[in-house]
Amino acid sequence: MKIYPKCLKGKQSYVSSEGHWLPCCWLPNFGEYYANSIFSQAEFDLTAHSIEEVVANDAFREFISTLVKDPERAPYTCKKHCRHETKSTSNDLNQKVSYE
């Protein structure tokens, strides 16, 4: 299978009620994923970190790398919502995140 991450193609990111940043609004709405994910960790708390720091941290880079290079290990939400290719928009996170 292949994943076409909409979060790298202009989909707006999301901030939880606790102030944690996530790459999209689908992740926190899927079962228990959020509570057990990297996004509930302190590194994603926007009250303590800038958005630049959050998207540059190693955990997020690894998350994106998994989506692109090892999609079988991606969260079910990503497999469900981003299994089809979409067009890019001007809000292109792919230009801001290095995951090589």
Ligand code: SF4
């Ligand atoms: S579901 Fe996953 S791959 Fe799709 S936009 Fe959200 S974080 Fe990115």
